Amino acid sequence: MARLLVGPRDHGPHLFIVQLRFLVDGKPLPGIKLGDIGLKMAYNGVDNDFATFTHVRIPRSNMLTKYAMVAPDGTYTAVPNNIVLTHSTMLLGRDIIARVAVSQLAQATTVATRYSTVREQGYGPDGIELPIIHYKHQQSRLLTLVAKSYAMLFAAKHCSAVYKRAMKQREQGDLSVLPYVHCLTAGLKAWSTGEAADGVEDARKCCGGHGFLVISGLPDIVASSAGMATFKGENYVLWLQVGRYLLKCVDSVVQGKKLHHEMAYLADETAHLKHGRVAGSSAQQTGEEQGTDFLQRDVQLEVYRCRAYRLIQAVHGKVRGSKKTPEEAWNEHMLPIITASRAHVEYTVLRTFNTHLSNLKGSISAPLELLLEKLCSLFALSSITNSCTVDATSFIEDGYLSSLQMSSIRESVNGLLK
Secondary structure (H helix, E strand, O other): OEEEEEOOEEEEEEOEOOOOEOOOOOOEOOOEEEEEOOOOOOOOOOOOEEEEEOOOOOOHHHEOOOOEEEOOOOOEEEOOOHHHHHOHHHHHHHHHHHHHHHHHHHHHHHHHHHHHHHOEEEEOOOOOEEEHHHOHHHHHHHHHHHHHHHHHHHHHHHHHHHHHHHHHHHHOOOOOOHHHHHHHHHHHHHHHHHHHHHHHHHHHHHOHHHHHOHHHOHHHHHHHHHHHOOOOOOHHHHHHHHHHHHHHHHHHHHOOOOOOHHHHHHHHHHHHHOOOOOOOOOHHHHOOOOHHHHHOHHHHHHHHHHHHHHHHHHHHHHHHOOOOOHHHHHHHOHHHHHHHHHHHHHHHHHHHHHHHHHHHOOOOOHHHHHHHHHHHHHHHHHHHHOOOOOOHHHHOOOOOOOHHHHHHHHHHHHHHOO
């Protein structure tokens, strides 16, 4: 992929086929320098090379012309949204990476959980040595990783289904859903790979010294999961891409335009505002909830939804209301943009978890259904109370959840660790 320059006009990146080597001896063609980038943390069985070009000429016919072309007289023509169409394959790459992250976290969690059931340390009242899975701190670390693995799995399945539908629409000339798919794949790639990398490392730590041994398989998984957080876009850059889409969604709501149905919660909340309701005032409704009330899936979703809405609206007001240039305002408020993006993605993940549970109802056994519901609650509630959760304070900073409610949520989490 390279920039297409026609006279003084820069048409941006386009796709070209370039021959790199002589067919006879395999040596690089004149003006082309090739080399290996060197050893990596992982995936060293995969070649990753570099190529530099110095005054290399290729025929005009080497340009891929499905979406854009240059005539012999230099006239440039392109279908509408050709850049978007060209980049659509990148969305597939991010979708795949999110699925790979699920497998990596599940592998490491499985190894650590099995180890914890056979590794014994400390004695019980009867003098018998206990497996380390007996201890609450080990249960908390491992079971929350199990819950997160299922959350990631269902979110990845949802993402794949949305992407496939979008590609069918694209073939029919409908590109309207691609901006949302870009937001979804970018957000899930950033969230899944970040959580997987941290979770895999914690699973390794759960195994003590054995987790440090290569024979456990965990160091390899740790290194591989670190790569996933880098491939197809550094995660903080992707969070900003999500944020840009979210701010555009709020712009659309203000202008009275229709949003993608999975973003409708932004428009719905704005409708409440027009009737005098302020962000977070629904705490008057949820404020009385205590104890097992937080095990209700609709209550959990409301907490995540209101948090996402509040953060998105707040940063939208700061960026759009700034007196600085758009670039300066964007950079100044970059951190709250990322926080709002993460909140939106975590709300999406929890919503897809609930949707999949509803779809599975009746097709799985009652004990399995109950277990998945507990894992869903554990994922939702432990993410609120865990001090290691990124931006955990955003759940309580507006007073939506009181200190008493936080205590109730911690008790619920403790009860789910069985």
